Amino acid sequence: MQSTKIWSVDGTLRGFYDNNYTTASTAKGSWGFEVSPSLELNVPLQQTEIGLRYTYGMYYYFERASLDQNPIDQTHQVDLWLDHAFTERWQGTVQDTFAVGQEPGLIDPNTSVPNRVEGNNLSNLGNLTLNTVWTRLFSTALSYQNSFFDYQNSGTTETSFPTQGASLAGLLNRVGQSASLDLQWHVAPETVVLLGGMFGIVNYIGDEPIVPKPGGGFYYSDTRDSRSYYLYIGLMRSLLPNLSLSGRVGAQYTDNYNDPSSATSLNPYGDISLTYTYLPGSYAQIGFTQSQNATDQTQPDGSGNFAMFTEASTAYASINHKLTSKLTGSVIGRWQYSVYHQGAFNNQADNYYSLGINLSYYFTPHFSADAGYNLDYLTSQIPGNEYTRSRYYWGVSAAF
DSSP: OOTSSSSSEEEEEEEEEEETOSSSSOOOOOEEEEEEEEEEEEEOOOSEEEEEEEEEEEEEHHHHHTTTOOEEEEEEEEEEEHHHHSSSSSSEEEEEEEEEEOOOHHOOOSSSSOSSSOOEEEEEEEEEEEEEESSSSSSEEEEEEEEEEEOOOOOOOOOTTHHOOHHHHHOOOEEEEEEEEOOOOOOEEEEEEEEEEEEEEEEOOOSSSSEEEETTSSSEEEGGGGEEEEEEEEEEEEEETEEEEEEEEEEEEOOTTOOOOOOOOEEEEEEEEEEEEEEEHHHHHHHHEEEOOOOOOOOOTTTTTOOOOOEEEEEEEEEEEOOOOSSEEEEEEEEEEEEEETTTTTOOOEEEEEEEEEEEEEETEOOOEEEEEEEEEEEEEETTTOOEEEEEEEEEEEEO
16 A cells, blocks of 8 residues: 555456355255455554455355355455554554454354355454563563454254254354553563463353253253463573564363353463565464364264364464565465363364465556466364365456
């Protein structure tokens, strides 16, 4: 975006082929097209920067139209950010992302549900941070995070449960909140060492039956409510002017206080990334995270215990390379290993792989063409839960 403009608008028109648009073990493929316009506002003020971006997506599937099914998927995403410097030592940031859609990566980046979900499913992820420089060697970062998930698939009652089963709303509608404090020591101009703690709560708000009780009746959504306590150490270091490392490692203690088995757990926690900008317009990143994720699986074991969450290890890597002055290529890869905690599939795992390859050619600064390929591959120890999905796309974009 030109520095003299506070707004920009762009749009993409693409054709695609999706060989498994249902993300099921028995694949159904379809040709289609995508229309995706977006609008961005960026207002820099003396001590404040305000940004807002809205992106709309419309995806038309010819195969679904031929089967007299709804051929159109629609997505909405709103990104908001605000940076404000109260003084030279006090700075606050606000970030928020609101999304509506059907694809797992859009609604929940942790892919708690790795499958496509029908309907207008909602998510909102927000973060507020206050950074304070107390002395030349010591600073703090105080943060509050909020997450909200609302799936349209709902309406299960105790009467309908035997035939309908638990709904996604009953299993996954939730509000998550956490607050963290990082104590940061600037041991060198290029090195920051930190000690931090975080407290988080997750409340499941579906208010629907999700699992039958062994002696009769049902467990409801709030059985999965939890409190978590985190303690970690971290490092932020500029290894070179164009190479930076950021990492946190520690432990997470979780209390599922409504669980009939009074389950608690102690698990590792981590978030590590390495970023390398090796040429103008070319950069690479690798990273790893360790965390607890929600799950839509609830099959109980012989004692009636069912899955509270999954313990997920995620590794990712990406590279964006400027091949010529007009041609740019990118590759993004991700692997998530999720182990079920409690239930019939206790200690069993899913492996979820994703790969994205893209080539973009810029005819002018305002007009470009691109083509790419996306792969999603899920293997699971849960029978019938695996699938493979390949998507090919090609199109043009304009930006002003």
